[in-house]
Amino acid sequence: MAGQAILGDTVLKSAIAMEAAAPTVETLVADHSRMVFRIAYSILRNHHDAEDAAQECFLRVWKHKDRLHEISNAKTWLARIAWTTALDKRRSSRAMGSLSVVSLSDEQSGAELAQSIPDLTVAADQQLASAQMQQMLERLVVRLPEDLRNTLELSTIQELNSAEIAEVMKIPEGSVRTRLFRARKQLKEKLAILLERKKNG
Amino acid sequence: MADQEKDRKMQIDDMLDSLLANYSSAEPRVGLETRILTNLRAAEEKKESQGWWNFKWLWAGAVAAVIIVAAVLISGRHRVEPPTHVIVKTSPAVPQPEIQPHAPVKNNETAGIHHRKPSTVPTRRQNATLALNERPAVFPTPTPLSEQEKLLLSYLAGTPREEMIAQSHPDEPPVVGDQDQTEAIPDLMHIPQKVSNTR
Numbered sequence: 001m002a003g004q005a006i007l008g009d010t011v012l013k014s015a016i017a018m019e020a021a022a023p024t025v026e027t028l029v030a031d032h033s034r035m036v037f038r039i040a041y042s043i044l045r046n047h048h049d050a051e052d053a054a055q056e057c058f059l060r061v062w063k064h065k066d067r068l069h070e071i072s073n074a075k076t077w078l079a080r081i082a083w084t085t086a087l088d089k090r091r092s093s094r095a096m097g098s099l100s101v102v103s104l105s106d107e108q109s110g111a112e113l114a115q116s117i118p119d120l121t122v123a124a125d126q127q128l129a130s131a132q133m134q135q136m137l138e139r140l141v142v143r144l145p146e147d148l149r150n151t152l153e154l155s156t157i158q159e160l161n162s163a164e165i166a167e168v169m170k171i172p173e174g175s176v177r178t179r180l181f182r183a184r185k186q187l188k189e190k191l192a193i194l195l196e197r198k199k200n201g
Numbered sequence: 202m203a204d205q206e207k208d209r210k211m212q213i214d215d216m217l218d219s220l221l222a223n224y225s226s227a228e229p230r231v232g233l234e235t236r237i238l239t240n241l242r243a244a245e246e247k248k249e250s251q252g253w254w255n256f257k258w259l260w261a262g263a264v265a266a267v268i269i270v271a272a273v274l275i276s277g278r279h280r281v282e283p284p285t286h287v288i289v290k291t292s293p294a295v296p297q298p299e300i301q302p303h304a305p306v307k308n309n310e311t312a313g314i315h316h317r318k319p320s321t322v323p324t325r326r327q328n329a330t331l332a333l334n335e336r337p338a339v340f341p342t343p344t345p346l347s348e349q350e351k352l353l354l355s356y357l358a359g360t361p362r363e364e365m366i367a368q369s370h371p372d373e374p375p376v377v378g379d380q381d382q383t384e385a386i387p388d389l390m391h392i393p394q395k396v397s398n399t400r
Contacts (some may be wrong), residue, residue: 037227055237
């Protein structure tokens with residue numbers, strides 16, 4: 001009799017624990033809304049659009065609120081939804097012509113980029129923190145190949161490590177590292193070219 | 202020279218690291234969580250209200266269908282039946298002459314024409330055929346004589362033929378004046394008409 005009571009108590013406790021472990025939409029919002037916003041921002045580069053994407057992401061989550069207990073890793077699941085939502089939004093924006101992609105081989109745009117590089121004689125920290133440099137980096141990232149760009153953008157999210165990025169993108173972790181290496185290499189080459197142009201006037 | 206190149210590469214490396222570190226460091230506006238939750242609640246309420254409206258429209262549709270069916274049944278019950286005592290001789294369908302096309306239609310002329318679907322409503326030709334089928338053998342339909350007609354027939358049976366012929370002629374016009382005056386009026390038909398070409 002006492003054994004049955006103990007067994008029943010254990011089952012009840014485990015059921016309560018499972019119930020507590022299953023995330024709700026509210027807890028997901030409380031825990032991960034900032035990460036979702038940053039993922040969206042890394043792709044859309046705009047506060048307003050990023051917040052819209054975050055709202056849309058949680059609306060998509062809310063549609064699956066009855067199946068949240070089936071999710072093993074809520075963070076990466078949510079990150080993937082945020083990533084796909086932001087990518088959809090970026091594609092639709094591009095389709096509407098709000099983004100213009102210019103090749104770096106274009107002499108004129110290359111000259112414009114070189115002009116946007118601030119004077120390196122000033123303190124490095126100030127230069128790096130400047131909005132001009134950030135804009136220049138954004139323009140360089142835009143010109144990366146799609147796969148490298150997506151991986152690089154996700155890698156800038158502090159909340160995600162390479163394993164989680166791999167899970168979000170549904171690719172092996174090794175591929176994430178390879179893509180990051182290639183993306184950084186291309187960016188460094190382009191930065192070097194731009195700095196050289198700036199130096200030569 | 203090599204040191205300079207190495208320094209430059211390191212400088213670019215550091216620059217890139219710093220830039221990428223700040224690439225997604227944007228902070229959302231204050232109250233993002235609240236706005237998201239408010240939006241979710243609004244969506245939930247909207248869904249609930251939409252569900253209720255759908256349910257309401259379902260009921261309205263069902264009621265409308267019942268009303269239409271009832272109206273059709275009632276109108277069918279009050280339909281005027283044709284008289285059954287009239288014997289109608291149904292003759293076989295009169296073959297209607299086929300309307301021959303005046304000229305062969307070119308394919309390119311009919312290319313852009315959308316052909317109508319065959320409708321269930323009877324066409325004018327079908328109506329004419331139906332009317333021919335239902336035409337009685339004797340027209341007008343024989344009906345029993347009225348009292349007036351019976352009296353007329355009995356009168357005709359008892360009256361001699363000469364009297365009937367005499368009655369069928371119109372009465373002569375009454376004499377208005379003297380015979381002399383009537384004779385004084387010349388017959389206009391016999392007066393020679395002067396033909397004059399000068400006008």
